[in-house]
Amino acid sequence: MRKVEPIRKGEALVVNVGTAVSIGAVTHVGKDEAEIKLRIPVAAFDGARVAISRQVEGRWRLIGYGFIKS
Secondary structure, three states: OOOOOOOOOOOEEEEEEOOEEEEEEEEEEOOOOEEEEEOOOOOOOOOOEEEEEEEEOOEEEEEEEEEOOO
16 A cells, blocks of 8 residues: 655645536645645535545545535
């Protein structure tokens, strides 16, 4: 099993919010939060759970989850 590297600024990530899927680029990384600019906006409530995927060896792999914060 491979260790998940920290999220980096400028990295492309896929986010799944409910049934919506969008790709975006990380614009800001904090201690326990990251800001992602999505190519296609998604509608979600504050506090909604988000699955985060990263491309590893040519495949999108789930690396974690988070919550929407306004």
